[in-house]
Amino acid sequence: MVHGEAWTIKELFVYPNEYIYWSIQIVMYPFMTGLVAGAFVLSSLYHVFGVKQLKEIARFSLVFSLALLPVAMLPLLLHLQQPQRGIYVMMTPHFTSAIAAFGIVFTTYGMIVISEIWFVYRRFIVETVLELRSKQRRGNVESAQFFLYSLLAMGAMDLSPEAIHKDERAVGILAGIGIPVACFLHGYAGFIFGSVKANALWMTPLMPVIFICSAVVSGVALCIVTYIIAMEIRKQISAWKRKNDPRLPSNEELRSAEIQTVTLTSKYLLMFMVLAITLELLDLIFRNYTAVKSWDILRSVIYEKDFFKIFVLQYGFGNVLPFIIFLLPGLTIRRALVGSLLVLMGVFMMRWNVVIGGQAFSASFSGFMEYRLPIWPNSLETLKEGLFGALAVIITPFVLFFLVTRVLPVFGVKDTH
Amino acid sequence: MMNRRDFCKKTMIVAGGLVIPLAALEVFNPKRLLAEKSGSDDKSNVRWVFLVDIHKCVGCGFCVKACKVENEVPYDANVTRTWVERYVVTKDGQTAIDSPRGAKDGFTTQKIDQGHLGDKEIDPASIAKAFFVPKLCNQCDNPACVQVCPVGATYQTGDGIVLVDRSWCIGCGYCVMGCPYGVRFFHPVYHVAEKCNFCYHRITKGMKPACVDACPFGARKIGNIRDPEDPVSRIITSEQVNVLKEEFGTKPQVFYLGLSREVK
Amino acid sequence: MKNHVWRPLLIVLVVVCGILMTRALVVPEDFGVYERGYMYGWHRKSNEAEWKAIRVKYKTARVCAGCHKDKHDELIKSVHAAISCENCHGPNYDHPEDPLGMNIDRSRKLCIRCHSYLPYKGTLRGGIPGIDPEKHYPSAECVLCHIPHNPKAMNQKREARS
Numbered sequence: 001m002v003h004g005e006a007w008t009i010k011e012l013f014v015y016p017n018e019y020i021y022w023s024i025q026i027v028m029y030p031f032m033t034g035l036v037a038g039a040f041v042l043s044s045l046y047h048v049f050g051v052k053q054l055k056e057i058a059r060f061s062l063v064f065s066l067a068l069l070p071v072a073m074l075p076l077l078l079h080l081q082q083p084q085r086g087i088y089v090m091m092t093p094h095f096t097s098a099i100a101a102f103g104i105v106f107t108t109y110g111m112i113v114i115s116e117i118w119f120v121y122r123r124f125i126v127e128t129v130l131e132l133r134s135k136q137r138r139g140n141v142e143s144a145q146f147f148l149y150s151l152l153a154m155g156a157m158d159l160s161p162e163a164i165h166k167d168e169r170a171v172g173i174l175a176g177i178g179i180p181v182a183c184f185l186h187g188y189a190g191f192i193f194g195s196v197k198a199n200a201l202w203m204t205p206l207m208p209v210i211f212i213c214s215a216v217v218s219g220v221a222l223c224i225v226t227y228i229i230a231m232e233i234r235k236q237i238s239a240w241k242r243k244n245d246p247r248l249p250s251n252e253e254l255r256s257a258e259i260q261t262v263t264l265t266s267k268y269l270l271m272f273m274v275l276a277i278t279l280e281l282l283d284l285i286f287r288n289y290t291a292v293k294s295w296d297i298l299r300s301v302i303y304e305k306d307f308f309k310i311f312v313l314q315y316g317f318g319n320v321l322p323f324i325i326f327l328l329p330g331l332t333i334r335r336a337l338v339g340s341l342l343v344l345m346g347v348f349m350m351r352w353n354v355v356i357g358g359q360a361f362s363a364s365f366s367g368f369m370e371y372r373l374p375i376w377p378n379s380l381e382t383l384k385e386g387l388f389g390a391l392a393v394i395i396t397p398f399v400l401f402f403l404v405t406r407v408l409p410v411f412g413v414k415d416t417h
Numbered sequence: 418m419m420n421r422r423d424f425c426k427k428t429m430i431v432a433g434g435l436v437i438p439l440a441a442l443e444v445f446n447p448k449r450l451l452a453e454k455s456g457s458d459d460k461s462n463v464r465w466v467f468l469v470d471i472h473k474c475v476g477c478g479f480c481v482k483a484c485k486v487e488n489e490v491p492y493d494a495n496v497t498r499t500w501v502e503r504y505v506v507t508k509d510g511q512t513a514i515d516s517p518r519g520a521k522d523g524f525t526t527q528k529i530d531q532g533h534l535g536d537k538e539i540d541p542a543s544i545a546k547a548f549f550v551p552k553l554c555n556q557c558d559n560p561a562c563v564q565v566c567p568v569g570a571t572y573q574t575g576d577g578i579v580l581v582d583r584s585w586c587i588g589c590g591y592c593v594m595g596c597p598y599g600v601r602f603f604h605p606v607y608h609v610a611e612k613c614n615f616c617y618h619r620i621t622k623g624m625k626p627a628c629v630d631a632c633p634f635g636a637r638k639i640g641n642i643r644d645p646e647d648p649v650s651r652i653i654t655s656e657q658v659n660v661l662k663e664e665f666g667t668k669p670q671v672f673y674l675g676l677s678r679e680v681k
Numbered sequence: 682m683k684n685h686v687w688r689p690l691l692i693v694l695v696v697v698c699g700i701l702m703t704r705a706l707v708v709p710e711d712f713g714v715y716e717r718g719y720m721y722g723w724h725r726k727s728n729e730a731e732w733k734a735i736r737v738k739y740k741t742a743r744v745c746a747g748c749h750k751d752k753h754d755e756l757i758k759s760v761h762a763a764i765s766c767e768n769c770h771g772p773n774y775d776h777p778e779d780p781l782g783m784n785i786d787r788s789r790k791l792c793i794r795c796h797s798y799l800p801y802k803g804t805l806r807g808g809i810p811g812i813d814p815e816k817h818y819p820s821a822e823c824v825l826c827h828i829p830h831n832p833k834a835m836n837q838k839r840e841a842r843s
Contacts, residue, residue, distance in 0.1 A: 010532035015599030081588020099567035156685030523794030541800035572724035575716035
């Protein structure tokens with residue numbers, strides 16, 4: 001079977017070679033990079049602009065963006081027909097292609113995030129090493145820990161105030177460089193689509209900007225969701241621990257700190273959401289008004305075929321509803337959680353409507369293609385580019401986050417800042 | 418503190434280590450690029466072009482069959498390097514278009530294939546005009562598909578043919594998306610981008626593409642636009658020819674005689 | 682190197698060097714910019730020769746005429762003169778040595794490519810003698826009655842005429 005045939009349904013006249021070649025993994029790719037970029041921008045709000053109230057969530061989102069980082073690449077590898085050759089993008093880059101820069105931008109960005117985390121956690125790492133070193137007898141686990149943390153310290157054991165101060169400055173600088181790089185990483189994902197002149201829906205110079213704004217929106221929303229869930233788990237644990245040690249913070253204290261952080265973060269979320277929606281609507285109105293050759297087919301895709309996905313799921317449940325949820329006075333944790341989840345769904349639908357919607361019509365403008373997401377895999381292709389492939393991509397960052405926090409705990413750490 | 422000896426030693430290591438990667442950077446040496454570019458650009462006296470005469474096509478699909486066999490694209494796979502479209506315009510101004518399986522077995526029924534909507538019957542009395550349009554790669558002068566390849570796996574030769582390096586293509590599909598003509602697809606066996614190349618193995622041996630040889634009606638012709646004596650060149654320069662989707666700025670090099678406005 | 686702040690940079694340098702060295706090893710010697718410049722001509726030069734070396738399957742009717750002059754002469758006098766031998770007889774490959782070549786397609790499916798009637802008046806197709814494949818002896822092969830090398834009505838096989 002030809003690639004794409006398994007999930008493409010053709011209607012009226014479609015060129016014989018046309019199929020939905022960019023499927024669910026290409027929906028996941030901008031969605032995941034968006035989360036990375038958004039999480040990083042959120043953490044930078046604290047590190048660069050000194051928004052003090054975000055201290056707690058800043059460290060959290062920084063580590064989370066590290067966990068998301070490899071996952072931004074995963075959907076691309078699952079999508080490639082020759083994944084083993086993916087490295088050629090860095091071997092013989094052809095910079096007239098928007099994809100060629102991926103390897104370089106991604107590596108740069110990854111190094112910035114990892115370096116920043118190293119500086120943030122250096123004090124913790126060194127202290128752990130010193131503590132383990134001072135122990136007379138070390139068990140197997142502790143030996144492994146000692147080895148790991150010594151490796152992570154890279155021999156930089158200096159904890160003098162000057163050294164710590166240097167760490168702080170390095171974090172500030174890296175976070176500063178990181179913002180444009182994160183925006184570039186994602187804006188350029190938008191450019192990949194926006195520059196395809198053969199696709200009437202994708203081709204717009206607004207695409208990179210729309211992608212950046214919705215990226216920040218989704219990244220912030222995911223951080224809120226994960227933060228709330230992590231805090232919930234923390235409350236359970238501390239309630240259990242408090243039985244033995246009443247000095248630990250009470251649930252009420254935790255909760256008030258939590259709602260404060262969430263409320264503030266959601267303000268940034270709304271800000272970027274307004275920007276994203278404005279641009280998206282501008283794009284739609286502009287297409288509607290200028291009504292060039294492609295508008296006939298685009299109109300039938302936007303207003304008929306994909307009406308439910310665009311206007312109900314994306315704009316209705318993904319934008320308008322969370323807007324109301326966040327703006328109504330007296331924001332509660334539960335409401336913030338629901339709102340953020342809806343925002344995530346909305347951004348996901350936006351990616352879907354761009355990637356799949358852009359292939360919902362033939363380049364002949366005389367026919368349509370419908371995408372049927374493969375559920376049960378009956379071949380490697382439908383496994384990779386089906387529901388299970390997408391789920392793997394969604395679950396991986398949480399697994400990685402869990403693993404990373406075993407080494408670099410996010411809560412209750414005396415860090416550099 | 419680092420002493421002088423240590424410093425020298427380290428400098429040597431760093432310098433040595435940098436020499437190797439700098440060698441790798443050589444591919445980006447602008448002078449070398451320029452030399453290569455100007456070296457052979459003017460020498461080439463061949464630029465392949467194609468001419469399709471829509472009036473002569475009867476939709477037998479022998480070209481598609483020959484192409485699939487000649488270029489080893491599995492016959493029953495629903496992708497093809499070249500295909501034939503049928504346009505049936507009725508008196509009420511509606512246009513019905515189809516190309517069942519790329520017309521590899523020709524058009525043997527009056528019914529129009531509408532994909533999952535099934536077949537559509539058209540009353541013969543209502544037909545205002547009907548014609549067949551063979552399609553193939555346009556070997557554009559500004560090939561959008563080549564521009565977007567991230568690794569240099571697809572490229573244009575000096576004589577104007579766009580080829581795909583099967584050992585270098587990563588299969589991202591960006592070129593498939595970048596082509597406005599829907600010419601590219603993934604090869605069902607090699608799993609890399611695949612496209613028409615005017616039968617490069619034939620034309621470089623002085624033969625004609627398989628589709629040209631298979632066409633009984635002379636609807637397909639190949640020529641060299643750099644040769645003013647070439648019969649195809651003469652038609653292109655002296656007669657009323659047209660190209661597909663000029664608005665994309667791709668400068669397509671497949672020319673059509675009798676191209677109607679309904680053609681997509 | 683006393684300042685610990687530069688340590689991550691060291692790792693970055695190692696990674697960059699690693700990438701560049703892999704590139705020196707992996708990228709073929711002849712990968713470069715050729716005739717069409719960096720935008721359209723960035724490729725591995727030897728791939729062009731690989732494409733040129735693809736095996737030619739259809740050898741054209743001229744090659745057939747070299748041995749089968751009788752058949753060729755018969756055909757060029759008929760209305761099917763324009764049809765290349767290999768369209769029905771299959772690609773030559775290296776006939777007669779190669780068993781792959783010359784699989785004659787005598788199927789009905791082949792004939793109706795042209796001879797299924799389509800009501801497109803004023804076009805070349807509309808003028809070709811055509812049948813409705815669903816009504817004209819649907820279960821018979823065309824070659825039972827018609828002679829492809831000289832398909833005029835009077836040349837129909839004797840059994841069919843009677």
